[in-house]
Amino acid sequence: MATLAVPESLPSVAEDCEQLKKAFEGWGTNEGLIISILAHRNAAQRKLIRQTYAETYGEDLLKALDKELSSDFERVVMLWTLDPAERDALLANEATRKLTPSNWVLVELACTRSSHELFLVRQAYHARFKRSLEEDVAYHTTGDFRKLLVPLVSSYRYEGAEVNMTLAKLEAKILRENISEKAYNHEDLIRILSTRSKAQLNATVNHYNNEFGNAFNKDLKFDPKDEFLALMRATVKCLTCPEKYFEKVLRLAINKSGTDEGALTRVVTTRAEVDMKRIKEEYYRRNSVPLDRAIAGDTSGDYEKMLLALVGHENA
Known part of the structure; x- marks a missing residue:
């Protein structure tokens, strides 16, 4: 796990x-002071700050922030201050409730979190929305999208490094058969993607790539305009090389004619506390521009300062 740059001598939580x-x-509002504190505290410290703030002042810190801040700066501070599982539950709920469900966000949450983290997200979802994540995803999606997304968000994968090579070869062959027949929604294909451990899936995909002369994700690009196939490719990317997936999301967000702040x-x-270092390396490798410079060139004000502090900008 990447660690956030936290000051060596921390003030007390009360302070x-x-x-x-x-x-x-x-x-x-003194936005600079808010950034100097919250952007430099890790998840456990932020949780303690929220608890202590409520006990001391009788108000939820999030409510206070909501009253004082606005627009993109408010959004980044609010999301950051939330407990990671609560934050993911909120993002998942927003993704299901949009006019067209944001299936990408659901795939991202389901496939780049550990099994335990995803379990905590489902618990946080119950607590906050009085429904299950699975039922909301099932209700707000249809057809092949539902067929893929419900098992993904319900998944509890094995997290170990053990790999069964015989199984990897067998399942690579199954994937190949389904793809050759253009049976992209085949239950076996979805079962493999939604149940196998990430290590096992990596072995299967690597075997596929070596054995069949074409990368698995390339074969899933049969129709570049097909949204379901694009979602399948995102699923594979999130499960096998998340830094490449996140680099692409950031690149598209920054390179749009208007920034996709969301x-x-x-x-x-x-990702600031998870794998931001790897994402930054991938971003630089792919774009020859450091991520912090790309963000600075595309955002401004307190929003920019907060983002740069979170991606570990030296001068933040």
Whole structure:
């Protein structure tokens, strides 16, 4: 796990809460003070700050932030301050409730979290929305999308490194047969993607790539305009090389004619404490521009400062 740059000598939690309270008082909010505290505390520390703030001032810190902040800066601070499982539950709920469900976000959450993390997301979803994540995904999706997404969000994969090579070869052959027949929604294909451990799946995909002369994801590109196939490719990418998936999301978010702040905020807040170092390396490898420079060139103000602090910008 990547660790967030946290100051060596931390103020006490009570002190942090006092400073945050100060940032909200008087004329105008002190955004710089909010960034200097929250952007430099890890998940456990932020949780403690929220608890202490509520006990000391009788108000949820998130409510206070909501009152004081606005637009993209508010969104990045709010998402960051949430407990990771709560944050993912909120993102998943938003993804199901859009006019057209954001299937990409659901795949991302289901396939780049560990089994335990995904289990905690489902628990947080129950607690907050009084429904299950599975039932909302099933209700808001249809056809092949539902067939793929429900097992993905319900999954509890084995997390170990053990790999069964005989099984990998057999399942690579099954994948090949389904793809040759253009049976992209075949239950075996979906079963393999939604139940196998990431290590096992990597072995299967590697065997496929070596054995059949074409990369598995390339073979899933039969029709570049087919949304279901694009989602299948995202599933494979998220499960086998998440940094490549996130690099692409960031690249598309930044290179759009107008920045896609939603995607930028989501990836930075959810990956800052997980694999941001690998994502930054991949971004530089792919674009020959450091990620922080790309973000700085595309955003501004407090939103930019918060994002740069989270991606580990030296001067943040």
